[in-house]
Amino acid sequence: MTSRRIPLVEPKANISESLIETLVRTFYGRVLEDETLGPIFREVIGNRWDEHLATMVDFWSSIVRSTGRYSGKPHLAHQDLGLDLAHFDLWLNLFETTARDVCPPDAAELFIDRAHRIADSLQIGLDIGPKALRLPKKAGSGPSSA
Numbered sequence: 001m002t003s004r005r006i007p008l009v010e011p012k013a014n015i016s017e018s019l020i021e022t023l024v025r026t027f028y029g030r031v032l033e034d035e036t037l038g039p040i041f042r043e044v045i046g047n048r049w050d051e052h053l054a055t056m057v058d059f060w061s062s063i064v065r066s067t068g069r070y071s072g073k074p075h076l077a078h079q080d081l082g083l084d085l086a087h088f089d090l091w092l093n094l095f096e097t098t099a100r101d102v103c104p105p106d107a108a109e110l111f112i113d114r115a116h117r118i119a120d121s122l123q124i125g126l127d128i129g130p131k132a133l134r135l136p137k138k139a140g141s142g143p144s145s146a
């Protein structure tokens, strides 16, 4: 049997909905104060903050409690935001700090592990950074570069 290269952090903590809500509210409060991330979120979300926070609570509840409450398409939500690696680094650093500030250690590690995995998947799907697949364009799918 081969060992995993990236050990999966398995859920140990029984994470409550109220912890998820605290994490989500604290994190997006800090995101809004960030001089780079704040303006992006303000512009895109506008006055839909209640909806966004509720979506994010459902998202994390699905991830760490397997409640199945989220069924959106995160890749589509991010594809027109012009994100680059620096945005992901900022987001992940802020998320890690917030998770460690508001969660017990084992819960924080689970959130952080999943956030990194999903960020990787977003970068692969959005063709950002060294993890991007950079697949050649299919014939007929764009302007030809003769």
Ligand code: HEM
Pocket (backbone or CB within 6 Å): 037, 040, 041, 044, 045, 052, 055, 056, 059, 071, 072, 073, 074, 077, 078, 081, 083, 087, 088, 089, 091, 114, 115, 116, 118, 119, 122
């Ligand atoms: C790189 C920095 C990031 C920025 C600037 C960013 C920005 C945004 C914005 C503006 C939205 C709202 C889209 C809309 O309602 O139209 C959104 C939605 C969302 N983001 Fe991010 N995001 C980032 C990284 C991440 C990461 C790393 C994750 C996951 C760990 C994530 C998960 C989500 C989810 C689940 C939604 C909801 C999509 C839906 O409506 O179904 N984002 N993000």
